[in-house]
Amino acid sequence: MRTPDIRILGVPMGIGGGKPGTAMGPWKVREMAIVERLCSTLEDAVIEDAGDVLAEEIEGISRLEQTARWCEALKVRTMALAGQGITPLVIGGDHTLAAGSLAGVASAHHARGDMIPGVLWIDAHVDMNTHETSPSGNPHGMSAAALLGLHVDHLDDVVGAAGRIDPTRVAFLGARDIDPGEQRHIEELDLAVFSSEDIHENGVERMVRDALRIVSPDGEPFMVSFDVDVIDPRFAPGVDTAVPGGLTPRQIEETMKLVGGHGSMVAIDAVELNPETDVDEQTSELMLRSLETLVRAAGAEASDRR
Numbered sequence: 001m002r003t004p005d006i007r008i009l010g011v012p013m014g015i016g017g018g019k020p021g022t023a024m025g026p027w028k029v030r031e032m033a034i035v036e037r038l039c040s041t042l043e044d045a046v047i048e049d050a051g052d053v054l055a056e057e058i059e060g061i062s063r064l065e066q067t068a069r070w071c072e073a074l075k076v077r078t079m080a081l082a083g084q085g086i087t088p089l090v091i092g093g094d095h096t097l098a099a100g101s102l103a104g105v106a107s108a109h110h111a112r113g114d115m116i117p118g119v120l121w122i123d124a125h126v127d128m129n130t131h132e133t134s135p136s137g138n139p140h141g142m143s144a145a146a147l148l149g150l151h152v153d154h155l156d157d158v159v160g161a162a163g164r165i166d167p168t169r170v171a172f173l174g175a176r177d178i179d180p181g182e183q184r185h186i187e188e189l190d191l192a193v194f195s196s197e198d199i200h201e202n203g204v205e206r207m208v209r210d211a212l213r214i215v216s217p218d219g220e221p222f223m224v225s226f227d228v229d230v231i232d233p234r235f236a237p238g239v240d241t242a243v244p245g246g247l248t249p250r251q252i253e254e255t256m257k258l259v260g261g262h263g264s265m266v267a268i269d270a271v272e273l274n275p276e277t278d279v280d281e282q283t284s285e286l287m288l289r290s291l292e293t294l295v296r297a298a299g300a301e302a303s304d305r306r
């Protein structure tokens with residue numbers, strides 16, 4: 001990243017997940033002073049709140065169609081920011097929003113004739129279901145599939161040809177709950193998955209470096225989609241779909257340091273925080289601390305290069 005120039009966008013969308021509480025994520029992190037906290041990590045950074053992205057709720061349309069409307073509104077915003085060289089930091093909201101946020105940034109790069117940025121997907125899940133394979137039918141488990149060009153009703157229209165990401169430049173980090181249909185898609189597209197078990201066994205540093213070598217082998221631009229459920233529910237209970245066996249607070253801290261320090265990060269999502277199921281703000285605090293570490297490391301890397 002250059003001298004960090006970041007705009008925070010809230011997406012209070014919860015309909016793509018299993019619990020509506022994720023819609024309160026943007027409100028919660030603002031209440032906990034996200035802008036002030038991120039600004040205080042860096043001296044010369046520009047970090048501003050650009051408000052919420054909203055979609056009008058329409059009765060009688062499917063959940064996939066509703067989430068697609070949110071994603072479309074978000075895509076327009078992230079494409080405009082990325083077109084000006086600004087890094088969007090999108091606060092969810094459920095993870096369906098990645099189909100809009102990342103597609104917008106990819107589209108901006110596509111429009112300039114630049115290489116499409118790689119994607120580091122930090123999540124207990126891989127979100128590689130389609131509406132045909134999903135056991136739950138929840139759209140938040142389909143966003144990566146739509147971004148990779150699989151057919152997902154409505155969401156793939158939002159992504160479009162210009163918003164697609166490159167399967168050879170995607171790495172999943174921290175996955176530990178993969179459905180059979182998702183496993184098939186992973187094999188068909190030959191996607192790189194570094195599970196939480198891999199991380200526990202081989203250490204954060206080795207796995208994160210291996211993942212970064214895929215998404216940004218020579219410092220090329222890349223996007224980070226961070227689902228807070230990658231952290232173990234013992235420490236981060238405030239999520240929609242908790243899966244045991246996740247990262248410890250120290251492991252996510254180390255991860256964020258390495259990822260931010262790699263440089264050339266052009267988009268950040270931070271999603272799936274559910275203030276309603278959180279206990280004593282543990283999860284919102286961990287999400288904020290993770291973002292502080294990520295931004296601080298990115299800023300330090302940028303000033304080293306100057």
Ligand SMILES: [Mn+2]
Nearest residue numbers: 124125227229
């Ligand atoms: Mn997840």
